[in-house]
Amino acid sequence: MTDVDDLVPDSTVRNIEQAIARSAFAELTAFISPLPTGQIVAILERLDSNERAVAYRMLPKGRALEVFEVLDPSLQSDLVLALQDEQTAELFADLDPDDRVELLDELPANLARRLLQGLPADERDMTAEILGYPQGSIGRRMSPEFVRVDPEWTTATALTKLSDHLDDAETVYTLPVTADDRTLIGVVSLRELLKAAPGTTVGQVMQPAQWVHATDDAETAARRCADLKMLALPIVDHETRIVGILTVDDALSILEDADSEDQARISGVEPLRRPYLTAPVLGLMRSRVVWLLVLAVGATLTVQVLEVFEETLAEVVTLALFIPLLIGTGGNTGNQAATTVTRALALGDVRPQDLGKVLFREFRVGLSLGVVLGGLAFTIVSLIYGVDIGTVIGLTFLALCTMAATVGGVMPLIARAIRADPAVFANPFISTFVDASGLLVYFFIAKAVLGI
Amino acid sequence: MTDVDDLVPDSTVRNIEQAIARSAFAELTAFISPLPTGQIVAILERLDSNERAVAYRMLPKGRALEVFEVLDPSLQSDLVLALQDEQTAELFADLDPDDRVELLDELPANLARRLLQGLPADERDMTAEILGYPQGSIGRRMSPEFVRVDPEWTTATALTKLSDHLDDAETVYTLPVTADDRTLIGVVSLRELLKAAPGTTVGQVMQPAQWVHATDDAETAARRCADLKMLALPIVDHETRIVGILTVDDALSILEDADSEDQARISGVEPLRRPYLTAPVLGLMRSRVVWLLVLAVGATLTVQVLEVFEETLAEVVTLALFIPLLIGTGGNTGNQAATTVTRALALGDVRPQDLGKVLFREFRVGLSLGVVLGGLAFTIVSLIYGVDIGTVIGLTFLALCTMAATVGGVMPLIARAIRADPAVFANPFISTFVDASGLLVYFFIAKAVLGI
Incomplete structure (x- = not known):
């Protein structure tokens, strides 16, 4: 979109890859060294892990530390594993204590232990202090190197x-x-x-x-x-x-x-924790498969609900036509509410104590969405499939939107209250709930309206 | 979760609301003034817009500017509309030029013009310069007030x-x-x-x-x-x-x-651009209804596809049972891929030129997900509904996951290439595509395997 996107032209990356392939190290050093840190980092992120280690070793010492500090911890960890012990120890000692702890979390335990032992005593103490705080706490990410001053001083x-x-x-x-x-x-x-x-x-x-x-x-x-x-x-x-x-x-x-x-x-993906193109395909697959399975298992509830109404379905096959539309709309409404409230929670705009307010707001939002969508659906479906089916679809939209928005809005708050991650907890619960209960509502309304 | 969440206890907010209701202004000033800026902002965000204007007027002048600068631009705009002209003009002149431009974008055009005209000449020039850059450019958000130095200076x-x-x-x-x-x-x-x-x-x-x-x-x-x-x-x-x-x-x-x-x-919601609890219900509804309608219109394609296969459905009603499960899994797989690639694009980890790489990666990820889920589905469904239906479901999972991941991964890049917002464009396209084409694939496989 801008010059910034062209920060590192593909041709540059290709030249570097070729220089590495040809082992033309002098050429490589002359090419990389004068670039600003940001460009070197961008280049390293586009190389594969062996090439990255080779290119990194070509950097002059001062630059190497500067570049290393800006790299993603997952790539730092790859590099440390590829470098020689001596280089690693030196690099590790030069890092800020908080960056060091972030890297330690990525490294295999035995290497982490060895590196810690190799540190000068004062650096080791500072690092140990940070490591003493629980994972996920700010103590882990703070810097212990600050200058404090006395209020009495001039x-x-x-x-x-x-x-x-x-x-x-x-x-x-x-x-x-x-x-x-x-x-x-x-x-x-x-x-x-x-x-x-x-x-x-x-x-x-x-x-x-x-x-x-x-x-x-x-x-x-x-x-x-x-x-x-x-x-x-x-x-x-x-x-x-x-x-x-x-x-x-x-x-x-x-x-x-x-x-x-x-x-x-x-969206039901485990966070990757490393740049997309550097993640192995198996890693990408693993970050998704568990959630897909959980969601699919939840969705088997819909198979069971539909089985209960199999006779109704056989009688009025037309009812089957609207299943994806209804379930999709219910799911979308629920996700909208859940995403909005999850984000508001993350930004601190909403707190768990606001449950009542959120419930009432989302109920009203859902109801008004249901009136709009249900009204439209009633009109259009009535024209094509007759007023009976139109009434069923219209009423189902109304009920589904109200239900989905209310549940979707409230779930993230309940998740937070029971100390679960709102984003994780809300997603599968809402899909499963909306899909299964939506179908129930649909068939009950259908049976009542159509008298079957 | 922490003390930070209890930054402003509900009782504090209630006390302030009551003081405002009783018009006990002296009490209010004494209560609010000594609080740190962060707490005052948190309190103001929890009041309704009339209360907010009253409480804000009680702040001593220096504090008022400090608090105003930290407020969300949407709330700044509410306040400006509630304050008297003279106060507004003064506040407006005291803002940094970049903050001023952000506020101007929120205000009604005639008020914005009046406020600009009321500025001292130099401030007006600086503001005009920033306003000259296109919306969404960094020129709009930069500060023109910096100190530049000469390389020859000591x-x-x-x-x-x-x-x-x-x-x-x-x-x-x-x-x-x-x-x-x-x-x-x-x-x-x-x-x-x-x-x-x-x-x-x-x-x-x-x-x-x-x-x-x-x-x-x-x-x-x-x-x-x-x-x-x-x-x-x-x-x-x-x-x-x-x-x-x-x-x-x-x-x-x-x-x-x-x-x-x-x-x-x-998730198909227009961004709110103001704190959740301060947004009117109608605003929340409006931020969602357009996307719901777009998605629902897209989903009517599924009704048409199902209509084509209505006879097949009438013959084997069991096929209807799996529609929500299949469509849901396809949609989830597509969303996972789209979200991952959208985020990678936003972070700069992937660029539009990487289309080929992403396509190949997502194809492999989708295929492996399809093998796992398809295999499981085949085994379980075969045991319950027989090998024929099991084969249909297993094969559909395989095809659907591969297709959904590939399309989901590639759409954000195509969106970026045609200068559309990847997050907006990818979502409705993927749901519509996966839902409709998934059903087509399902019924073709069913007809082939079941020989109907």
Whole structure:
């Protein structure tokens, strides 16, 4: 669509593949090295895993780390497995603690253990601290390398302290202000420190702190950082002592992963966790087959419901014609409601306590959809198949839309309340429910209206 | 799930609602003012629009702007309509130009025009410049307020220049380095400026610039900013002259909107563009009814296909029992593939040129899913309904899964190639195609196997 899409022309990737095939390493280095990081990453993502390892080894040392940090953790893991032990150990020690933990989660356990043992003591301690937090918590994704300042200091003192940590701190633009026992009191931005009149203390220019606990859910914390438009969010323990910070770029990658996950699960796919073209076909198949089976097993309920009404069907075969249309519309209505509420939950616009409000809203939305669609269906079907069949179809649309929207809207909240993933739980439940109960409603209405 | 969810207890919101009902304004001010911005925003989002306007007016002036900036543009627009002209004009002048343009897009045209005319000349010029870029381009969302530095300057000079703009620049942490004619040469971070030895020039410490054009798609630009983990991305015109910057927090909100949009459209809902509980029921209904109708019209094709086979159905009513199961599984398989590829496209992992690769991958994935599901279905259905029906169902599963995955995977790429939204285009096309062609395949296989 734009120049950005042509960031890496296919011809470039082909040239590199050929250079690798010819083992023309000098040519390869000369070609790759001058490119900006973003382009190198884009090229690496398009190569297969052997080519990727070869191309990566051609990068000069400083660039290699820069490129590695931006790569997807799944590709980082592939690379680590392909590199020699010595290179791996060095690379691993150079990573930020939070990136290191993300990579560790991807690596085989024995390699992870070996790499951890090879770390310098202070880096190992920082990594161990992060690993101590539960999976999925923000403690796992925060950075323990921050600069904290004292509210009594002058802004000049704070700037001096800061200048000692320009190399190792994750961010120098938002600084937590803490008491001696590390209790968080506020935050101060570098901009405010630079703006302050000489002699001003940090306490005079700091802002009230907003924070999350290290054991809080990572997605919730990242959403908070995003909602508040903060460059960095302090992370505290249960005594409100600072233990780390979440920077906005890490928040962004947490949110992107969470959105990918929600989007996948709404359509019944397990999240891939690696770029599409680098995932093996078997992996793609595995990410889908379980959900397809679960949904198919749920759908066997429809076979059973239809069996009960087999005689009715044999009597009025015309009824069979509308089955896909009715079930499809019910499913679509349910999915619409479920997706809307799942997204609202993820964005924090709706909370489990809002169950009543959501139920009432979705009931009304479903009813009005049912009136529109049912009215249309009644008119059109009556003209073609007669008023009797038209009435059956119209009434079924009305009942089905109301039911599907209400159930679809409420399920994600129930899922959240019982601590299941709304996107996973809502999907199979709604399809199964709408399909089976929709058919029941259809045949009951048909029997009543047609008198069979 | 966490403390974060309890950010604003329901009791707090109720207290505020009651204070508003009793017109106890002093109480209200005393209650709201000391809260941090994030909590005030969360409270405002839970009030109805009249209450929201009342509560907002109680905020002290400085806080009011802070809160306003974080609010969703749809709620900003509601507020502007509820406030008095004078307050509105002042608020409007205090906004950043990019936030102002976002709000303008939400407001009625005559009010927007009046507000623009009321702006000070320089602010109006900056706003007009942004409004000059096409809808959906990054030029519309960038900030024109940045500090540019010269490569010949010493880092000390650059820091001095910076200190003059601490109040008005959107960010002071990433600075574009430009030639005299504003051509972008590089970027330099405040961290690098602070780290540099005295006497170093900006040119010596700057990094090569990565940039996007102002007319590029906003989502692509935001994704680029995120992928590169940059705090700010320079935006240039077609002569590579700097015209603005995109900061990471704006990139984040663009990506969140884009993800909400994709997620909605995949499930056939028009994006709401405002928090769920603040959207009127009629708005919710409207966001869904068009897609439901489109999908239902598509599904009438199934009625026609079934009509063609009405005699076959009358002969073997058992065939009707499996219609929902087969169609459902085909639809699920197609949706899985479409969602996966749509997401990969959005993330930039797949490009339209990869059509061949995706086709071949999805064909294999679909075939293997078909083998697994078809095999299972054959075994189970054979045991219950006999080998003939078992064979029909098994073969249909095989054909359906292969077809659905292939079509589902390829549609988003075709959509992108013809410049349609992959999420919108793929959905109705896949359901209609899979439902109708699935039934055709089913009845052809049934006729062949059963010899009817």
